[in-house]
Amino acid sequence: MSAQNSATGLRPIAVGPLGPLGPLGSLGGTAQAALGVLSFSFSFPATAWALEGFGPWTVTGLRGVLAALLAGTCLLATGARVPPRSSWPALAAVAVGCAVGFPLLSTLALRLSSTAHSAVVIGLLPLATAAVGALRAGARPPRAFWLAATAGAAVVLAFTVQQSGGAGLTTADLYLFGALLLCAFGYAEGGRLARDLPGWQVIAWGVVAALPVTALTGALALTTEPVHWNWHGLTGLAYLAAVSQFGGFVVWYRGMAAIGVPRASQLQLAQPLLTLCWAVLLLAETLPVAAVPAALGVVGCIVVTQRAGRGKEGAPGRQAGGG
Template sequence: MAFLGVLAFSGSFPATVYAMQGMNPWLVATGRAALAGAIALTCLKATNHPLLPPRPLWPSYALISLGVVFGFPIFSGLALALGVSTSHAAVVIALLPAATAACAVLRAAERPRPLFWAACVVGATAVTAFTLTQHDQSQAAATWPDLLLVAALLSAAIGYTEGGRLSRRTPGWQVISHTLVLSLPVTVPITAILALTTPMTPTPQAAIGFAYVAVISMFVGFIPWYAGLARGGIARAGQTQLTQPLLTLLWAWLFMGERFGLATVAAALAVLVCVAVTQRART
C-alpha cells in the first residue's frame, strides 16, 4: 500500500515542472489543493460521510494541511521554479524517509530497532550519493533553492506522520479528504485571485502536469499511502520512499529527456536491499 503511494508521488516533480510552464508557481501550489479539495468534497458527499472531522481532531488536521497541502507543494514548487532540476530535487526525497521515521518517534511513539536506523541511513546515503552524481556539480553548493527543498522535506515528514497516526483510526481516504476540505476556505480564494491576476499559458503539457499534481499527487496517492503507514508502521512503511528518487529519475528520463548512466542499477540494488532490511526490522 505504501509503495503505491510512493509510485504516485514519484511523478510529482516532473508534473510540477510541466504545470509551471503555463502557470505561476503559487497558482500551481494552491490550485492543486483547491481542485483536490473539490474532489474530496464530492467523494465525502457521495458516500454520506461527514464533510468535517470531529472538532477535537482539527489541530491534527491543521498540522497535516500545513505539511502536505501548503508546505511541500509551495516550497518544492518555488525551488523548481528557481531552476532546480528534478534530479537535484530528488536529493530531498532521499532524506525524507529518515525524517519521517524521526517524526514517528517524536509524534507517534514508535521505537524502531537499531538495525532499522542503520539500513535507513545506508539507503539515504546511497540514493543521495547517486543523485548528486547525476546533476551539474555547480549546483552542489547550498543555495536558496536547497533551503526551500529542506523546508519541503520537513513539511512532508510532519504531514505524513500526523496523517499516518490519524489513519490508525480513520480510513486514509477520509483523512486526506477532511484535510483538503478544511483547507478549502484558504485554497479557493487564493486560487481565484491568482487565476485572475497572473498570466497563464494553457498548453496541453501544462494542463496534464497540473491535473497530475492535483488529482494524483494531492489526493489519490494519499489513499494507499496513509493506509500503508497506519498498517505497517509510519517509520517502517515510510522507508518504501527510498525508492521514490529513483522512480523520479526514471520519469525524468522518459518524459523530460534526462539521461543517466549505469550507476542507476547499482543504486537501485542498494536501495532495494535497504528497503528489505527495514521491512524485516520490527518496531
C-alpha cells in the first residue's frame, strides 16, 4: 500500500497482518485512525491521574514495563521476527523518543503545569515531526511550509510567555519542548521504519527495546518515590501503559496505512482541542483565556504546512505519529 510520506513522496507502508487488533481490525482506516487520535487525546489527563498515586519517575518506569510486557506478548503470539540489524538505529530512536523521553519529560512537566497548558505546547508535535522528517530525508519544503511552521512555533512561544506573566519559559515549558523534540525524532524514525515493518510492530519493538531502561527506572523510583494507592493513580497508569504507549499506536499506524498519512494527520488536528475538553471534564481545570485561541492558531498553521507539503513533491505533510 502507498501513502504520501511527509519527506519522501509516495512510498509503500508495511501493513502486514492485523496483529493484536482483534475485532478492531474490521474497522475502516478512517475509523481506526480516529480511534488512535481519540486514544492519544486522553494521555495527558491519564498522566495527571497517575501522578495522584505515583511519582513521575515511577510512572515513566512502570508504564514502560507494562507496555513492554503487553507488546512482547503480542509479538510472541503473532510469531513476529526480530527486525534486521539495519532497523535497530530507527528502533532505538523510537525507544528513546516515544518510550522513554516523551513519557518522562511530559510527566515531569505535568507536575508543574496544567493539562490545558501542556496540550497547547504539545500541539506543535505534527509540525516538529514533519520538519524533522524533511530534514532527515534531505527534502526541500516550500517556503510556505517553513513560514507556517515558524508561525505555529511563535504562537506557542507567545502563549507560554503570556502564561508566565512575561517571565519567559518556565521549567515545565522546557520539559515540554524537550519532550516535543525527542518525540518528533521518534515519530519520524518510526514513520521511516513503517516502510519495512507493520506499524504496530514498530512501536511494539520500540517499547520492548526500552525495557531495560524502563525496568531499571521503575525499580529505582519505587524505592525513592512515595506511592499512594488510589483508583485515579492505578487507572491513569493502566491507561498510559495499555493505550498511550502501545494500543493507541496499533490502531493509529493501521489506520494511517489504510488511508494514507495526509488524511490521517488531518484527523490528528483535533487532538489538542480534545485534550482541552478532557482537562475541563475529567480534571475540572479552568482553561486559560488564551488556550483555545492558541490551540486553534496551531491547528491553522498545521493545515497550511500540510497543504504546502502536498503542493510540491517531497515536501512534508506528516510523519507517522501518535501521542
